Amino acid sequence: MGNFRRVPVGIVGASGYGGVQLVRLLMEHPEVELAYLGGESSAGKSFADLYPHLAHAVNLPIEAVEPEIIAHRCEVVFLSLPNGLACQIAPKLVEKGCKVLDLSADYRFSDLATYTTWYGAERSDRTTAATAVYGLPELYRDRISEAQLVGCPGCYPTASLLALSPLLKQGLIVPETAIIDAKSGTSGGGRQAKVNLLLAEADNSLAAYGVVRHRHTPEIEQVCSELAGHEVTIQFTPHLIPMVRGILATVYATLRDPGLVRDDLITIYTAFYRNSPWVKVCESGVYPQTKWASGSNLCYIGVEADPRTGRVIVMSAIDNLIKGQAGQAIQCLNLMMGWDETLGLPKLGFYP
């Protein structure tokens, strides 16, 4: 292989589910090597203490988070931290020349006032934030390719926006009629000890949460507004589902032209995503199951039209931890590095 050199990458916040997915996927990525794992509360432990099943493959400590040192060792840094922490680290990493992919909400907003309204914190990194690109490759492939700092979308916005974008972009729906009823596995809540995420509580049960006020709403609206060309307000309702992985977004909207039939819409979706290797539009009459996507970076989309009500119903299924989180970040990295968008990412779900 001669002078082949793998790109050294680091992960800050390696202890959570985002972290472990990044570790697993990056270890199988042919162009990178894991050079650094960092964390706050877990600093000093080894990664194998947290995930013993990977002890045979990952022999790295969780180190303290010191941006200078990280930048010295890594060309690329993934930040997988709670909201409000990335914005304290990213500016230094960017300044030192690192490519940075943030998995939190900190760099998702073009208008930081929106961030402050929904996340309740002021921001002092406006200059850095202004350079950030929203990391949804299917919509912003070109921008991501040239970005140094990418704010990766949340899991719900990924599923929701992939379902809605063709409709908004082509002006096929009345935007304000859009309703997103989303359902997520409990791993979306992270590896945190919370009573409501206990198996004994969450299994064999189902409920909505964050109704009318979930923090992923403004992120969805920001992109929808850009696609629609004007300010759009969206109804978004998340639900907690008794399963580990997966998101299904069921999206409803009123068609401007009620004469559009299912097959028309499928043709439009297929065309819209023809250059997007990670989106698969289902055949007529087929609706996606989240299990299909489980373990892969794919998003499956099913489309239905209802001539009785004049609505389109779109269902999108992703693995919340891969296309909804770690996989998408790596997809963005592939673009930022000029690699093939599919490099190193799983394309076959581990069904059943």
Added chain:
Amino acid sequence: MGNFRRVPVGIVGASGYGGVQLVRLLMEHPEVELAYLGGESSAGKSFADLYPHLAHAVNLPIEAVEPEIIAHRCEVVFLSLPNGLACQIAPKLVEKGCKVLDLSADYRFSDLATYTTWYGAERSDRTTAATAVYGLPELYRDRISEAQLVGCPGCYPTASLLALSPLLKQGLIVPETAIIDAKSGTSGGGRQAKVNLLLAEADNSLAAYGVVRHRHTPEIEQVCSELAGHEVTIQFTPHLIPMVRGILATVYATLRDPGLVRDDLITIYTAFYRNSPWVKVCESGVYPQTKWASGSNLCYIGVEADPRTGRVIVMSAIDNLIKGQAGQAIQCLNLMMGWDETLGLPKLGFYP
């Protein structure tokens, strides 16, 4: 106790989940005794062959289905059969004087043309069908009290209609904006060997099905239209959830008066259901979990308003096999017999 006599009841179709729930609940009902269990394919077996855990409590055979004999032995008959079979038996039972509670779709429609359109079968029992009452006690308490034949609602319509009725009855929403996104445990598919209901397929997964064409749609629309005073078309989308029991219906609709706030709506719901012992309206900011209702005949309703979109979001949670099926049928029986509506029905869910 002197001349106390329990009312003899029979169940036709005792082998399925509806049947076993009826058996369990009727055995704990203080006014009835199980006098007959019938079935087609399971005739000749004992009930304990099908449900060995009840062998200690239920010592009854599954008998052939002969209406004359059933009517001779039972004052009340529950029909828990696939669609299209009850209508072959019910007329004879009614004629013989039995009170009949049908759990299938056969007697849910005031217009049999709707039945034929959605269920694909012609009907020859128009006279009998004309006497049937729709068995949703919260709306039709008086009619049920005087009925001899009750067509018990489906599980989805029960959750959906309890969520929607106060809004439609009071004219608070634009009816055609109503969207019902419903989620059900897999026991709703019955005790039938189907690949898509296998644990290996359905667990850790989630999908919509029957989009824009599920057979529970016309039943929901029939009641909504009656409440609204004009023909109403509803969007209804069911989803299969990886859990055994429970339905959550998440209902969206546009308020006529966008100034209505959550607490106004909760007051309206509370008033609407003040005489309905089986409906519990949640406090402000509380959304129901299906697990709360599990094992009980209760329906929990949570209400939210979104000033940003002008919509109301209503969530209703039931146990699909109890309030959505067997429990509701017994609730109807209580009314038909002049007993207290809560008699013999479980009111405390078996959380967790």
Added chain:
Amino acid sequence: MGNFRRVPVGIVGASGYGGVQLVRLLMEHPEVELAYLGGESSAGKSFADLYPHLAHAVNLPIEAVEPEIIAHRCEVVFLSLPNGLACQIAPKLVEKGCKVLDLSADYRFSDLATYTTWYGAERSDRTTAATAVYGLPELYRDRISEAQLVGCPGCYPTASLLALSPLLKQGLIVPETAIIDAKSGTSGGGRQAKVNLLLAEADNSLAAYGVVRHRHTPEIEQVCSELAGHEVTIQFTPHLIPMVRGILATVYATLRDPGLVRDDLITIYTAFYRNSPWVKVCESGVYPQTKWASGSNLCYIGVEADPRTGRVIVMSAIDNLIKGQAGQAIQCLNLMMGWDETLGLPKLGFYP
């Protein structure tokens, strides 16, 4: 009904799963009334804050734990506390004349040295402890009937001992060959926020824990030794199963007489439990499923003999929160009060 008076009962530690099961079951018990709910960390809240789905039925505050006041208001007190706390409260309650049922390990041991060895704490309540009776009615019905203080068995010991007792009592097995491979749902871990009990961790997974050192071991051995008439050492291995409720104990032991066949053993078990209404011995060739017991106070036992190996294999299934905890405590109460042993307890599982 004239001067009928319900017995006032209290629950100290009402916030956990043991507590909520006690509340639910005691509310449906015809002879008692809930007079007091107490807790440490949850004092000051209402019970409905913790379990909103019971708000319609339980309107009681969680009060501070003051034994004098509790004893004044309650004739019977259930202690559902972490190990090591009951022994600080029980002596005062007993002294004041209360009947006390402790669900923790504190009063399960006839020899407190065993307690100290396995639970690591010295005890100063030897006089009180000496009066405690082990609350397994199927073995100690008479003692419980006359007890004022009952130490209710753990969930694993209940399943294990009901499986082993006939064999040991009749001298049918070589005691030291007994191996108990037990499997429990995660509700056995309580309503505590622990990472390993999260749905995302525990679902779709399975592991042993506490191998060779689980604290339920000495309790099982104490009873086995008493039955065998000499000191017995038992192999006990618990496993965490991805389900909410239920325990299955699979018990292996070498038969003294390898000529004993399955039907002999079933006859012996049936005879042994003929006066035990809560134990059901399965027919030949039938093995119990935990779901059968779910929601009931029953223990189902299946028996198999292996002529190839000379072993008996016994499987016992219970609901860990009912027969394994709250239901069994109430069964003991029934005996202590001279009521029918089955009073107020659920006998039909909520299958499926």
Added chain:
Amino acid sequence: MGNFRRVPVGIVGASGYGGVQLVRLLMEHPEVELAYLGGESSAGKSFADLYPHLAHAVNLPIEAVEPEIIAHRCEVVFLSLPNGLACQIAPKLVEKGCKVLDLSADYRFSDLATYTTWYGAERSDRTTAATAVYGLPELYRDRISEAQLVGCPGCYPTASLLALSPLLKQGLIVPETAIIDAKSGTSGGGRQAKVNLLLAEADNSLAAYGVVRHRHTPEIEQVCSELAGHEVTIQFTPHLIPMVRGILATVYATLRDPGLVRDDLITIYTAFYRNSPWVKVCESGVYPQTKWASGSNLCYIGVEADPRTGRVIVMSAIDNLIKGQAGQAIQCLNLMMGWDETLGLPKLGFYP
């Protein structure tokens, strides 16, 4: 890459879970190409009809099973059929020069009389059967390397034998004391519509099955006997666990030398498997979870000794569909072809 040529492989019985796992894994294997998929009942369909989520990656029909044609197109054939069918096809494929890997029981037995006793069918392919090698690489690496026909082990025997082999091989235990208490996810039952495998039946429940007579018993005994050097009878009890994937075998045996402590045993296991890349022995005090192995070809082994009882307890965890089935077959293929044993197989589980 020049004259690089992928080896054409076929799968007979591609429609089940074994089939879909083979397809997925073989598609990611760098040295092979899928050249043929065959099936009986599904012949004429496309593979994507059965597994729509793979439509984007697998564009192959399910063809009729004609050995001549298969042998013409494939160098290697995997047989993933119900027991009793492979033995009708394999002889012809072997005769035509194919390498054959059978996933059923047909070629697992060195003595066909054992097969006939446990599987109830006579066999006419004795010559072919005599050449078959038992496909457990950790024990029979050399034989497999030279085999043309491999009978791949069942899922339970794989987990059981990897746990037991070091003990038997080194003579550390009394063989007849060995008890295997095994627990499997429901995917082990295949993609067949059976009532007991429905989510509504199997979820939140647990039971033993096939007690004292499961067909995997003789296969385990055959290998144990070979390792022990004399005929060994084993106790084997499988359980159905409410999860999709995974097997945990908990193995109990009496140590010949009760002075052996845990760390001694871990040293012995580590040495035994030092050349086995797919077996990972856990650190002292760590017990494997099935989720660790999920999605990988790994077997995790935890070892514990009990000085109180003189027993060793070994826990082994595998993914039943990978190391327990399709992955192991490919591991065997790697050996048969002279490739690295780990080639193309997943080594990082998809936790959580």
